[in-house]
Amino acid sequence: METLDRIKLIYSFNDKDASNLIQLNDLMKTNSDEFISNVYSFISNFDDFSKFLPNEEIRNRHQEKLRQWFAGLFSGTYNNEYLRKLKRIGEVHADIKLPSHYVSATMNYIRNYILGIILKNFPGSSKRDEFSSSVNKIIDINLDIIISSYINEGKFYIANTKFETKIIKFSSKFSYILDLALVISLIIATIMVFLLFIFEIYDFAFKGGAFESTIIDILGAMLIVWAIRELLEEEVKKLQGHKFALSAFIGLAMAALLRKILIFSLVPKKSIEVAILGFLVLVLGIVYWLMNKNEKN
Template sequence: MAEIKKLLSDYNISLDDLENIKLAGPIVEGAKKKIADHHYDRLLADDQSARFFKDEKTLSRAREAFIQWLDDLVSGDYSAGYYTKLNRIGAVHVRIGLPAFQVNVQVSHVRHFIEGLICQSYNTDPPKAARINESLGKLFDLNLDLMTRSYREEELRTHFLSYKLDSWLINIAKRCVNGFNIILIIGLVATGVMILGMFFKDMSHIAAGSVEQGVLGTLGTLLMLWVVIELLDTQIGHIKGRAFAIKVFVSVALVAELRKVLMSSIGHENWRENAALIASVLVLGLIYWLISKVENS
C-alpha cells in the first residue's frame, strides 16, 4: 500500500484528480468495447504485434484482461491490489516476448483515444474536459511507469538466470579445455619418451652390425622426435594465446610417411607399396607447402 501511495504522491495525483478520474468512469465504462476494438484493431494490423495472438482464444483472453485494466483504471480504487496487477502486466509482457516499446506505444494510443472520448462527452464544457484529461494523463503516466518498471525487473531477472547458467556452462567448458590441454601435453611428453626408446633401439642395431638399418631407423626416429618437440612447442604457445598452427599437424603425417619410406628402402616391399608411400609424401608435402604459403601471406 505504501508503494502505490508514494507513486500517487510522486505523480501529484490529488483528491481533485481522483474526482476527475471518477467522472471519466461512466464514459470509459460505456465505451470500453469500442476502446478495446480500437486497441486490438491496431495490434492486429501490425505484423509485429499480431503474432502474439495465435488464435481466437488467446485474443479473447487478452481482450478480457485489457477491459479489466480499463475498469481498474477509472475505478478510483488504487490500493495495493492495483499495484500488484500493474506489476503482473509488465511480467506477462516479458514472458510472451512483447518488446518494451510496444507497451509504450499502445498505452499512448489508448490514452489519446480516451482523451478524444472525454472531449466529445464534454464538448459543451472544454475546460472541464481538459481537467479530466489532465488527471487521466497523470494516471496513465503512473500506469506506464509501473508497467515499464515491472517489465524491466522481470527482464533482468530472466536474463540474470540465463546469464548465470551461461556463465556456469562456460566455466565448465573452460575447465574441460584446460584439462584436455594438460592431458595433451602429458601425452606428447610420454610420446617423446617412447620415441627416445625407439632411438636407443635403432642405435642397438648399429652396435649389432646392422649399420644401414640402424642409421636409417635413427634418422626416422629423430624426425619423429623433432615433430613431437614442434607439437609441444605449438601446444604451449596455443595455451599462451598464440594462433593454432595446423601446419605442424600436417608435418606429423609427413614425417611418419618419410620414416616409412626410409624403412622401406631396406625392406622387401614391392614397388606398388613404395609408389603409394612416395605419392602420399608428395601429397602431404604439397599440402604443407600450401598451408605455409597461406600463413605467410
C-alpha cells in the same frame, strides 16, 4: 520496493484525480466495446501481432483482460493491490518478450482515445481540462509501472546501490546457468534411458531374457522417457522466459512409481507393495490434476 503512495506523490496524483476518474467511469463503461475493437485494430498493425496473439482463444482472453484493465483505470481505487496488478501486466508482457515499444505505442493510442471521448463529451468546459489531466496522470503511472517491470527483467525491484544491482545480475545469470545445466543433465538422462531400452532388447534377443519381463522393462523405460521429455519441455520453456510448471515433476514421480508397479506385478509375493504404490500413484494423480486445474485458472 515501491509503493503506490510514493508513485502517486511523484506524479502529484491526489484524491481529486481519483474522484475525477470515478466520474468518468459510466461514460467509459459505455465505450468499452468500442475501446477494445479500436485498440485491436491499432495493435493488429504490429508486425508480430499474430505471433503474440495467434488465435481466437488467446485474443478473447487478452480482450477480456484489457477490458478489466480499462475499467480499473476509472475505478477510483488505486492501492498497492492495483500496483501489484500493473506490475504483473508488465511481467506477463516481458515474459512473452513483447517489445516494450508496442506497449508504449498502444498506451499512447489509448491515451488519445480516452482524451478524444472527453473532448467529445465535455466540449469547452473546465471539467474537460481537469478530467484530461487526471487521465494523463493515471496513464503515465500505468506506463511507468508496466515498463519498469521490463527494465527490471520482470522483477520491478528497484535496487538502492550498485552492489545490490551487481548481486541481482549475478544471481539471475547464475540461475540461468543452472537451468542450462539441468537441460543438459536431462538430455543425458534421456540418452541413458534409451540405452537401457536398447540393452533390454539386446538381452532378450541374444541372452534369452524372459519375454514378459522384457516387455515390462521396455514399457517402464518408455514411461520414464515420456516423463523426462515433459520435464525437458518445461525447462526449455523456462529458459525462454515462461513460467515453470511444477506438475512436470509430479508426472515424473508418477511415471517412476508406475514403472515399479509394472515390474512388481510380475512377482506374485509383492501384492502389498503394488497396492501401496497404487495408492501413492492415486495421491500423486490427484495432486497433478489439482495443479493443472490451478495453472489453467
